[in-house]
Amino acid sequence: MKAKVFVTLKRGVLDPQGKAIAHALNSLGFPEVVDARQGKVIELDLGDAGGDQAQSRLDAMCQKLLANTVIEDYRVELAG
Amino acid sequence: MKAKVFVTLKRGVLDPQGKAIAHALNSLGFPEVVDARQGKVIELDLGDAGGDQAQSRLDAMCQKLLANTVIEDYRVELAG
Numbered sequence: 001m002k003a004k005v006f007v008t009l010k011r012g013v014l015d016p017q018g019k020a021i022a023h024a025l026n027s028l029g030f031p032e033v034v035d036a037r038q039g040k041v042i043e044l045d046l047g048d049a050g051g052d053q054a055q056s057r058l059d060a061m062c063q064k065l066l067a068n069t070v071i072e073d074y075r076v077e078l079a080g
Numbered sequence: 081m082k083a084k085v086f087v088t089l090k091r092g093v094l095d096p097q098g099k100a101i102a103h104a105l106n107s108l109g110f111p112e113v114v115d116a117r118q119g120k121v122i123e124l125d126l127g128d129a130g131g132d133q134a135q136s137r138l139d140a141m142c143q144k145l146l147a148n149t150v151i152e153d154y155r156v157e158l159a160g
Contacts (some may be wrong), residue, residue, distance in 0.1 A: 043117045
């Protein structure tokens with residue numbers, strides 16, 4: 001089973017890296033870019049681990065390691 | 081219009097950060113994690129930019145700045 005975890009900064013948390021991307025895109029001839037925010041995707045290979053427990057196990061992984069829940073939101077997507 | 085760009089390392093490219101995540105998860109009591117790979121999500125706010133051209137403009141952004149196409153793949157997702 002594979003899973004994807006998307007970790008993004010919470011709304012309202014300053015994102016200098018995103019600002020830099022938006023600024024660079026503007027300079028490169030893309031004035032339509034108003035704002036950009038950067039997050040992480042973590043693709044996990046869970047081997048033969050069962051589907052029922054997977055969601056709660058992934059939640060635990062996010063809480064413990066993958067996301068800093070003070071400033072970041074996360075979303076888990078299970079795929080086959 | 082908003083868009084999300086997903087940038088991931090190509091298959092076969094070494095991902096030490098992903099390896100570190102997998103190792104850390106194993107140590108934290110998640111032995112089911114066989115492998116992990118880390119990528120980026122970039123959320124772009126494109127203001128009122130039109131939908132027809134948006135896809136090709138986003139492709140150009142990825143080629144020019146957002147992805148290193150030698151070692152990275154990218155995928156663009158348009159949303160409203």
